[in-house]
Amino acid sequence: MSAMAQYDSKLALRCENLHRYLGEGEGRVHVLRGVSFEARRGEVTAIVGPSGCGKSTLLYLLGLLDQPNDGSIWISDQLMSNSSDSDRTAARCEHIGFVFQFHFLMQEFSALDNVMMPMRKLGRLSEEQMAERARLLLADVGLGNKTHRLATQLSGGEQQRVAVARALANQPAIILADEPTGNLDVTNSGLVFDLLTKLAKENGQAVVLVTHNPDIATRCDVTKPMRDGLFV
């Protein structure tokens, strides 16, 4: 508890008492049952737990892609859980980088274009600066020589790495990654994990990742086990 107080000014993301029901009528499931959670800048937090316990559901809420039925979410001390769609969209653009559990790339676009996509929306860099940064990020995830490949011409693992590079594009304060290493071999999962850790330390980003890999989990700063919609 004392450790928590010490880090308070470093809080990037906080949620309290989150409830989320999914499904309709008979099939309605109480997936998240009052989850409270926080993530600090410069730290890598791992969420672990059995399949179906609600890890992805929580991550979507934290990433402002979905709205809780009850509870609150703060992004850098800004209450976001009840804010408008446009405010949440703007916050996603500026503060949040998301890596989906199943690599989600824009199919008709090259790896480079995919990584530049969030930068284009943010609009802070020139075209050359964006391309330069995208090339750098792709090199960081080991795809420096495949920047012009279309998404469809990349393997699953390569697509996953492009997705990681894309999540890092706007230097978001918070990176949410749903099993970013799930499709990767040992070398590449090490590479991606090291990159995320390095960024967290260097840029003071808060990294929250879901993983089933015990090796990865133990190497994180904090590990949060989850079961049936609650942290245990």
Added chain:
Amino acid sequence: MATSTNLRIAFRFLTARKRSMLMSLAGIVFGIGFFIVTQAQTSGFEQFFIKTILGTNGAIRIEDKFQDTQFIMVAGGHDKDASKFQVAGDRSARKYIEGVEDPALLTEALYKFRNVSGVSTVLEGGVVADSSFKNDSAKVYGIILNDHLAVSDLGSQIVRDAGTLEDFRTTPQGLLVGKVLAERLQVKPGDSLILQAGVERRRYRVSALYETGVGDIDKVRIYMHLGEARSLLKKTSGASFLQVALFDRDRAPEDAAQMEEVLRHGAKSWQEREVSWLNAFKALQISAALTVSTIILISGLGMFNTLAMLVIEKTKEIAILRSMGYTRRDISRIFLWLGAIVLVVGTVGGWAFGAAVTYGVSKWPIKITGIFTASTFQVYWAWSHYIVATISATVVVMTAAVIPARRAARLEPGEIIRGTSQ
């Protein structure tokens, strides 16, 4: 910045459904193209018809002096302006006196109208034309040649290799005979022709043949010098009507109304005289526009279908874009851009196609006589056809794009991603 990004994404999405996009595009190209071609043709023939009317019977015809029998009665009950309106509007309350009594005075008064470019005095009368082979009834038009050339296209209606206008000008007994009438009478330039009006029988000489293309004129009308017509028809003064040419033909109805008012003679504009033909042309033009617009409409439906499918196909991409911070408006713009790209390409293509076919058709030989004579398809080049086609395509295509674009914008990224990942 945001615009170019959305446009860029739209371009890529376009390639995802190349074939159905091309189909919609082709529909728009053909729709716009055929719209332009049919409008160019219908208004081409209309313009040609108008040119023929103006070249034969002129913009305005002044005839029949009138007196308003109810003038005093009406003016008694109303203020001055209202009574004027009443008089001008109520033609049944007039007593007409046939013909023009003092053409010189009236001509002078007509030239006071700024829009009047020429006035020709015409004395008209029925005759029997008698060649050595046949006789036939005809109408003589007594004219002063130079005056009449200024109010008609008679100068260019002389049939090639069938006499000259110069011969007519220098021959007091000369006649200009309509081509159809000349064929019936079997006369050619140089032949003599006897005209009989009442008991008066005189011999004339055919100077030249003319052809207006208007059957009703070419088969009855014979032009002769006014002085000769006066002595043949035994009318020493006056005229049957005055034919008036205008600088701005579109103002003819207003001018005619004013002329009636000021000159106290009946004045009919070409629009009033030919109202039934002009209405027929308008109806044809509108029905052609409506018919061809269905092509545009159908390609709009195709576009709607294509875009609606694309939204379904691209839900995942839409969710990714939304997760990266692209707004609902961005998403809707992307799909509107898709519509706009197809629209712009289709419009430019349609213009080119329409212009090319219009040009081709204008060279197409065709033989039309009756209300006018044309040897090729008549076309009229007007920007308005291109603009109206573009407007209708824009309305159709953008309407077709709005609904899918709205649907795309309404998608919830969370639901899509959850749906796909479970």
